[in-house]
Amino acid sequence: MKKLLKRYMIAIIITAAFFAFAFLFPAYREKSFSSIVYQLKTMLLVMPPIFILLGLIDVWVPREKMIKYMGQGSGLKGWILSFLLGSFAAGPLYAAFPLAAVLMKKGASFLNILILIGAWSTTKIPMLIFEATSLGARFAMSRFAIDIVGIILIAGVIQATLTKNELVYI
């Protein structure tokens, strides 16, 4: 019980601060509440399937398979798989982190995980279609093109910066 309370301490403090904010600034009250309801709804809607998949992957996918497809030396195949996995995923970026952790535990290479995170954050296909209809195909396609470069660039730079020890630790 004490341990539980300790883990949730920051969340409790922030919740209190949130209510204090809402009552001190009546102008933002209604918006804050409708916003938190919306955020909670998104989380409760998107999280269950992601965490169920994450649990199933953890239990069913053998480590050797994961290493073969997304591990060290999976090469271009691994890159493409990671990119597609991220691009066709649903949910906010923070939902990607636990999934990435499970894939890493199963032997996916760090570079591939970074590509997955990059794709998840910015090249989601359903979003891209929506972006094209609201901001124009030229805008959406040019952003998509430069983002592919960016995803590889960011993944490569981070991979190169971390030392071997740090990679083992992660």
Added chain:
Amino acid sequence: MDTIILYIIAGAALFISLIRDRGKTKKALLKALKTFEGILPQFLVVLLIVAATLAVLDTATISKFLGQNSGILGIIGASLVGAITLIPGFVAFPAAAALLSAGAGASQIAAFISSLMMVGVVTLPVEMKYFGKKTAILRNSIAFGFSFLVAAFVGWVVQL
């Protein structure tokens, strides 16, 4: 729409798993629950901060940062606003479209969208928990810098 697909995939996978091995499925679900509860405190903090930020930073306020002819300062402002906010795409795109037709530059909008999606200051604690401090900070910093490149490139292409 993509959430429905996600449910179908998760549902089908769960169904197959259940047929194949009940014990393993139970283990998977317990694992899912445990992982979720493990990260729940951090998630709650993120949601609360995002909700408060969104209440203050509405479309009208954001448009002040991305106004027409705001130039390089507008791009920097756009990237900063994008980095600290966490707005879902289907809210951000129509808002961005409205700003664009109101005269905001394509570069500013591109910088905003790019850093909005790739940089997450509020989610940084969650990211650090999984990837370590160094990787999380490095990823977000590079992504922030990258949003300027996106601004330049998209601005150039749209103008062609």
